[in-house]
Amino acid sequence: MAEMTPQMLGYAAGFLTTVAFVPQVLQVYRSRSARDVSLGMFVLFSTGVVLWLVYGVWIESPPVIWANAVTLVLALAVLGAKWRWPG
Amino acid sequence: MAEMTPQMLGYAAGFLTTVAFVPQVLQVYRSRSARDVSLGMFVLFSTGVVLWLVYGVWIESPPVIWANAVTLVLALAVLGAKWRWPG
Numbered sequence: 064m065a066e067m068t069p070q071m072l073g074y075a076a077g078f079l080t081t082v083a084f085v086p087q088v089l090q091v092y093r094s095r096s097a098r099d100v101s102l103g104m105f106v107l108f109s110t111g112v113v114l115w116l117v118y119g120v121w122i123e124s125p126p127v128i129w130a131n132a133v134t135l136v137l138a139l140a141v142l143g144a145k146w147r148w149p150g
Numbered sequence: 151m152a153e154m155t156p157q158m159l160g161y162a163a164g165f166l167t168t169v170a171f172v173p174q175v176l177q178v179y180r181s182r183s184a185r186d187v188s189l190g191m192f193v194l195f196s197t198g199v200v201l202w203l204v205y206g207v208w209i210e211s212p213p214v215i216w217a218n219a220v221t222l223v224l225a226l227a228v229l230g231a232k233w234r235w236p237g
Contacts, residue, residue: 069208076205079198086190099186099237103173111166118163121156150186 077130084137091144098150105142112138164217171224178231185237192229199225 091097112135119127178184199222206214 069205072201072205072208076198076201079194079201081198083191083194083198086194087188090188090191091186094186096186099178099181099183101174101177104170104177107166107170107173111163111168111170114159114163114166118156118159121159 074126077126081130081134081137084134084141088137088140088144091141091148095144095148096150097141097145097148100141100145102142102145102149105138105145109135109138109142161213164213168217168221168224171221171228175224175227175231178228178235182231182235183237184228184232184235187228187232189229189232189236192225192232196222196225196229 087100091100112131115131116128116135119125119131174187178187199218202218203215203222206212206218
């Protein structure tokens with residue numbers, strides 16, 4: 064078995080913190096309710112992810128770019144649900 | 151004015167994606183309801199943040215360590231609210 068490297072650990076971490084948003088997106092669209100989801104959280108988070116994306120492009124890091132591009136789409140989907148079903 | 155560096159941008163990004171969880175924590179504890187918050191999201195996210203934390207310690211990056219230590223506390227607070235008030 065290959066030895067674990069910090070880079071592998073970083074990829075696993077980035078994978079988890081990105082796919083984490085999938086069940087949240089599914090939940091708000093299935094229930095058509097986003098009352099308990101914080102608007103402030105998703106506005107701040109999406110803004111931060113845009114900055115991470117610019118950072119990734121600047122330092123030319125494909126994993127940072129990809130993880131944040133996917134996270135941005137998912138976070139904006141939650142924000143859209145909050146806008147439609149604020150509760 | 152000092153020129154913007156990628157590192158400054160990274161700090162700004164990390165600050166936003168960390169403090170983003172503060173309004174979410176306040177909202178679920180004030181309303182005592184976390185029905186629309188996805189359990190799966192916060193379990194996966196917290197696990198990923200633990201891995202980011204280990205990654206930060208491994209590569210000896212204080213900003214990665216601090217940002218993820220704070221995020222972990224906030225994400226676990228949301229998870230605690232979900233456990234108490236699942237809705």
